[in-house]
Amino acid sequence: MAVISGNDEAAVLHGPRDLRIEQIERATVGPGQVRVDIHGVSLCGSDLHYYADGRNGTNSLTQPTVLGHEGFGVITEVGSGVSSDRLGERVAIEPAIPDGNTPLSLSGHYNVCPSVLCFGSPPNHGLLRGSVVLAAPFAHPLPDSVGDDVAALIEPLAVAAWAVARVGSVLGKRIAITGAGPIGLLVLQTVVALGASTTTITDVAPSRLAVASALGATHTLRSGEDALPEAAFDIAFDCSGHPGAIADAARSLGPAGILALVGVPGRAVADFPIGAVQRWELDIRGCFRYGPSAFVDALALAGSGRVDLAALVTSSYPLSEAAAALEAALTDPTQLKIVIDTTSQGPQ
Ligand SMILES: [Zn+2]
Incomplete structure (x- = not known):
């Protein structure tokens, strides 16, 4: 499959309270991977810590990094070994991806495997950008009953x-x-x-x-x-x-x-x-992030309507106003989940 090159718009954190909308290079899609065009990202406490302090727990921002790890989008490119049937699929992104061949991964403990790389944990770029490339099994098909306004929240539900x-x-x-x-x-x-x-x-x-x-x-x-x-x-x-x-x-x-x-x-x-x-x-x-089945379980809970994700979404912002969204999350105690709609061009 032809490689689509070029740049994506991204929200890049350069230091505490220094978030810039910039162009970053698109990754290429390798074997077993898919490209997901990002449609929405919800903000998490860890994003707020990086934005406010340049650090979260023991991890610090050491170089400009794209924030965000709670996201969904649409598959627009598949690598070799991935069915072209998946093109156009709406997916929730499981953002912490292990080397699947380690003993911990093979024994079902991939979430605590040191090999895990997580989107949006500096220095790994996150999801607040036009598209990401990831291993196909970590792009989970979204049921139609989970709308675009709440689909990013599948990650915290997981x-x-x-x-x-x-x-x-x-x-x-x-x-x-x-x-x-x-x-x-x-x-x-x-x-x-x-x-x-x-x-x-x-x-x-x-x-x-x-x-x-x-x-x-x-x-x-x-x-x-x-x-x-x-x-x-x-x-x-x-x-x-x-x-x-x-x-x-x-x-x-x-x-x-x-x-x-x-x-x-x-x-x-x-x-x-x-x-x-x-x-x-x-x-x-x-309980650390999500182990095997957590995303499938979350999709079942949300897809059947037994969990109300919309009750948690308090605001939506376009990508161009990501800094304002982070400030609102930090300063307004009535905010629960703020969604960055990366497909929206206009102001709020
Ligand atoms: Zn989170």
């Missing part, structure tokens, strides 16, 4: 689906969730869809708790004002990364409970109830 897969069945379980940001709200919807008996969710922001109630939370608690009841839950998901919330989530578990760590812990948890872990046989499970 994070939630993987976290829930990590704890096993939630059917009939009493669930606590600390943090009602986008991931907490998606974990909430996923466990409700899968038959949790009760759901209790905490956050500092009343506006987020109101969304949680509308999405089916049984109870909402304002962090700092009300504490989670102790020994009252079967499974707790920390979706905040806040040390105090992680300790509260652990204390909220009854015997044989499971603590799922989904948020990125900001620092050490000083008052973690380690004695309860031993005495009550609590399990602590880390």
Whole structure:
């Protein structure tokens, strides 16, 4: 197949709060790969950290990098070994791609394989550009029922689906969730869809708790004002990364409970109830991005309407206003998910 060369418009981060719309060279499509023309990208907390501080956790911006890892688009070119039937397919992009031949990949743990390269993790360019090239199996076909306005959110939903897969069945379980940001709200919807008996969710922001109630939370608690009841839950998901919330989530578990760590812990948890872990046989499970089946599960949840992604989308911006979108996400606490519509030319 002929290689389409040229440039793509991209949102390139040069340093803290220095985002520029520039032309970057299009990658060529190799064997087993596809080109996806990007149609939409939603912003994530990690994009905000890179934009505001030039760093996220232990990773820093060392050279100009295209941001974004939550995206969807349409396949416009296929490499050798990929069926031409896939041309024109709408796809959600699984952005963290391993070397599939490592022992960890082959044993089903590709998400924690050090070989993984993730779009939008500096220095790897992200999805806020005209097109990307990736391994064909990581471009997941989107059902028609998932509209363009929400399709980028399949990625954060895959994070939630993987976290829930990590704890096993939630059917009939009493669930606590600390943090009602986008991931907490998606974990909430996923466990409700899968038959949790009760759901209790905490956050500092009343506006987020109101969304949680509308999405089916049984109870909402304002962090700092009300504490989670102790020994009252079967499974707790920390979706905040806040040390105090992680300790509260652990204390909220009854015997044989499971603590799922989904948020990125900001620092050490000083008052973690380690004695309860031993005495009550609590399990602590880390949840990192998405393992095998998480995207397929997310597409099933969204495609069937059991998870409402539109409830999380609070704004949309064109690519030319990506910096304004990032500023809005940083400064406006009522924002949940902002989508950059890369097909839109005009102002908001
Ligand atoms: Zn993300």
